[in-house]
Amino acid sequence: MAPAPQALNSYRTGPDERGHFGQYGGRYVAETLMPLILDVEKAYVAAKADPAYQKELDYYLEHYVGRPSPLFHAERLTKHLGGAKIYFKRDELNHTGAHKINNCLGQILLAKRMGKRRIIAETGAGQHGVATATVAALFGLPCVVYMGAVDIERQKPNVFRMRLLGAEVRPVTSGSSTLKDAMNDALRDWVANVEDTFYIIGTAAGPHPYPAMVRDFQQVIGIETRAQIMKAEGRLPDTLVAAIGGGSNAIGLFHPFLDEKGIAMVGVEAAGLGLGSGKHAASMNGGRPGVLHGNKTYLLQDEDGQITEAHSISAGLDYPGVGPEHSWLFDTGRVTYAAITDREALDAFQLCARTEGILPALEPAHALAQVVKMAPTLPKSHLLVMNMCGRGDKDVFTVAEALGNDIAKKAGTH
Amino acid sequence: MSAARTAASSAGKPAAVPNAGGRIARRFAALKAAKRGGLVTFLTAGDPDPQTSLAIVAGLPKAGADLIEIGMPFSDPMADGPAIQASSLRALKAGMTLRRTLDLVAAFRKGDGETPIVLMGYFNPILAYGPDKFARDAAASGADGIICVDLPPEEADELAPPLAAHGLDLIRLATPTSSDARLPAIVGGASGFLYYVSILGITGTKSASAPALDEAVARLRRHTTLPIAIGFGIKTPEQAAEAAALADAAVVGSAIVNIIAENLDAAGKPKPGLADKALAFVAALAKAVRAGR
Numbered sequence: 001m002a003p004a005p006q007a008l009n010s011y012r013t014g015p016d017e018r019g020h021f022g023q024y025g026g027r028y029v030a031e032t033l034m035p036l037i038l039d040v041e042k043a044y045v046a047a048k049a050d051p052a053y054q055k056e057l058d059y060y061l062e063h064y065v066g067r068p069s070p071l072f073h074a075e076r077l078t079k080h081l082g083g084a085k086i087y088f089k090r091d092e093l094n095h096t097g098a099h100k101i102n103n104c105l106g107q108i109l110l111a112k113r114m115g116k117r118r119i120i121a122e123t124g125a126g127q128h129g130v131a132t133a134t135v136a137a138l139f140g141l142p143c144v145v146y147m148g149a150v151d152i153e154r155q156k157p158n159v160f161r162m163r164l165l166g167a168e169v170r171p172v173t174s175g176s177s178t179l180k181d182a183m184n185d186a187l188r189d190w191v192a193n194v195e196d197t198f199y200i201i202g203t204a205a206g207p208h209p210y211p212a213m214v215r216d217f218q219q220v221i222g223i224e225t226r227a228q229i230m231k232a233e234g235r236l237p238d239t240l241v242a243a244i245g246g247g248s249n250a251i252g253l254f255h256p257f258l259d260e261k262g263i264a265m266v267g268v269e270a271a272g273l274g275l276g277s278g279k280h281a282a283s284m285n286g287g288r289p290g291v292l293h294g295n296k297t298y299l300l301q302d303e304d305g306q307i308t309e310a311h312s313i314s315a316g317l318d319y320p321g322v323g324p325e326h327s328w329l330f331d332t333g334r335v336t337y338a339a340i341t342d343r344e345a346l347d348a349f350q351l352c353a354r355t356e357g358i359l360p361a362l363e364p365a366h367a368l369a370q371v372v373k374m375a376p377t378l379p380k381s382h383l384l385v386m387n388m389c390g391r392g393d394k395d396v397f398t399v400a401e402a403l404g405n406d407i408a409k410k411a412g413t414h
Numbered sequence: 415m416s417a418a419r420t421a422a423s424s425a426g427k428p429a430a431v432p433n434a435g436g437r438i439a440r441r442f443a444a445l446k447a448a449k450r451g452g453l454v455t456f457l458t459a460g461d462p463d464p465q466t467s468l469a470i471v472a473g474l475p476k477a478g479a480d481l482i483e484i485g486m487p488f489s490d491p492m493a494d495g496p497a498i499q500a501s502s503l504r505a506l507k508a509g510m511t512l513r514r515t516l517d518l519v520a521a522f523r524k525g526d527g528e529t530p531i532v533l534m535g536y537f538n539p540i541l542a543y544g545p546d547k548f549a550r551d552a553a554a555s556g557a558d559g560i561i562c563v564d565l566p567p568e569e570a571d572e573l574a575p576p577l578a579a580h581g582l583d584l585i586r587l588a589t590p591t592s593s594d595a596r597l598p599a600i601v602g603g604a605s606g607f608l609y610y611v612s613i614l615g616i617t618g619t620k621s622a623s624a625p626a627l628d629e630a631v632a633r634l635r636r637h638t639t640l641p642i643a644i645g646f647g648i649k650t651p652e653q654a655a656e657a658a659a660l661a662d663a664a665v666v667g668s669a670i671v672n673i674i675a676e677n678l679d680a681a682g683k684p685k686p687g688l689a690d691k692a693l694a695f696v697a698a699l700a701k702a703v704r705a706g707r
Binding site for chain 2: 018026027028029030031032034035036174175180181183184187188191192193194289290291292293294299301303304305306307
């Protein structure tokens with residue numbers, strides 16, 4: 001399906017002025033939204049060039065989020081797998097427990113600059129909703145989070161968290177009542193409240209400038225990693241691995257390294273019950289290009305162009321699309337995209353808990369499962385960095401349910 | 415109005431009209447000659463099922479619809495409100511596809527050669543079908559114009575040329591937030607008519623006031639000589655008459671779609687008389703529009 005890979009001089013120049021990464025990205029939105037996203041773009045370009053804006057963002061990243069996040073040598077896991085030397089980039093130690101806050105801070109500071117007085121967001125698992133509610137509380141702005149009724153039911157702790165933070169969680173019952181529908185409803189809210197509202201999109205997708213803007217805010221992950229691995233090893237890593245839902249943590253880690261020809265990069269999609277089962281969330285490995293939510297990108301869809309539902313045990317990967325820059329990196333062959341099943345992610349989750357004392361979120365558990373496959377085939381001198389983009393506290397109920405029988409058996413035999 | 419039109423054309427802003435002699439242009443010319451505004455009615459193809467949908471569409475000209483707008487169902491219609499999204503999902507559940515939507519248009523054309531048909535939808539189903547093939551097949555089925563909601567002028571490259579090549583009008587949307595700086599880009603590639611989205615929001619929600627509409631239409635006339643249809647938020651015969659009198663036509667969608675939704679049984683099957691009820695409402699709209707000016 002993808003055209004033959006082509007070597008480019010640089011993979012870091014996109015998007016073009018119309019927001020395209022090759023044929024992907026763009027601004028496929030109703031005319032009602034066009035003036036809004038053109039405004040956001042204009043404001044973002046100005047903010048990016050303003051040292052005061054960057055200084056304020058850096059301040060909050062250091063003192064509120066707790067950056068830089070550590071780069072940790074996972075020694076016992078490395079030994080257990082018997083191959084590549086494994087490092088975790090520990091973005092799960094950020095305030096609110098995931099990488100999402102990096103982006104939310106950048107966007108809410110932009111909203112403030114634009115004089116917006118109300119924040120809206122969409123959320124699937126609730127992580128982006130929690131991060132948005134957090135920054136809205138920090139800056140004293142009212143916040144409405146759209147969340148599918150189905151997701152509200154399966155992510156109750158995060159719903160309560162958002163409410164504690166003062167956000168209003170609006171259940172979405174249209175369509176399939178999941179993340180894609182929450183995004184539809186957030187866009188509808190935005191159209192109806194043009195004057196005072198800023199929409200904080202949670203991943204590197206949506207209409208231009210969001211994919212580029214979210215990537216820029218998440219690049220701090222890769223920039224820190226470069227400095228930290230140079231300090232620890234005196235050289236750059238050989239392989240980078242990260243999970244892909246919309247793809248913001250992955251593009252944040254990968255982007256600063258894209259032009260380092262010697263570095264391999266692997267994005268890990270959710271294969272759910274298996275790519276052949278039809279129940280997965282692997283847009284690139286199991287979908288084809290289309291247009292949804294303002295951008296052209298790989299999508300899960302039927303022959304008639306109707307969007308089909310994604311499935312993954314990880315609610316954060318449970319989305320039928322992917323950020324457009326990943327679609328482009330996939331076609332060019334610069335990044336390899338693997339797929340990991342629910343079962344493999346659950347195994348990796350448990351392995352990480354026992355070897356490193358870290359409960360990973362189910363999203364990076366997918367990346368970890370890929371590491372488990374790759375590391376033993378690589379020499380001990382091979383440096384592998386995996387983005388631990390979120391912590392697993394939110395997932396313990398899901399994991400317990402999935403492993404219910406196993407736990408019961410163990411409890412009985414001890 | 416005519417002064418504004420003359421000013422627009424003398425300022426060198428002729429509308430691109432690939433289909434000048436087509437049904438849409440003829441219908442607006444006839445409305446102008448009759449000195450009245452037109453009624454555009456919307457429903458989703460295949461809602462609640464293909465047969466009922468065809469029965470309603472086939473009855474629309476007699477009920478008084480001047481132009482017919484048919485929704486091409488899409489799973490994620492983000493510019494539409496709950497009523498139209500629900501109608502899309504009902505149609506998809508009943509097995510509707512883009513091909514079957516074109517078949518419905520062709521079936522309608524067997525009994526009506528004059529009433530213009532405008533297809534409204536989102537880009538992904540068209541992209542999946544193939545833009546060239548879509549333009550060819552839509553023209554062959556007897557459609558006259560296309561509204562592609564999520565395809566602003568900036569992204570129109572893939573669809574505009576095939577539509578023009580097959581004589582289909584590309585109908586563009588203008589909104590209250592379309593600035594004077596932006597309007598030339600919108601009307602530049604537009605033909606058929608200009609669809610004015612009269613409120614900030616989604617279909618079937620709030621309504622605009624008459625003075626606001628009057629001002630908006632005057633502003634649009636400074637940018638285009640195309641006929642202007644006002645849509646979004648027009649629910650009653652009175653509102654339709656008012657909008658049609660202010661502009662060149664009024665579009666009613668959600669209110670008709672709601673009648674379909676209200677006349678389904680628990681299994682989602684149409685209750686007896688559904689088509690008649692929908693057409694009676696259209697007749698009431700048409701009567702008010704015709705009396706309006």
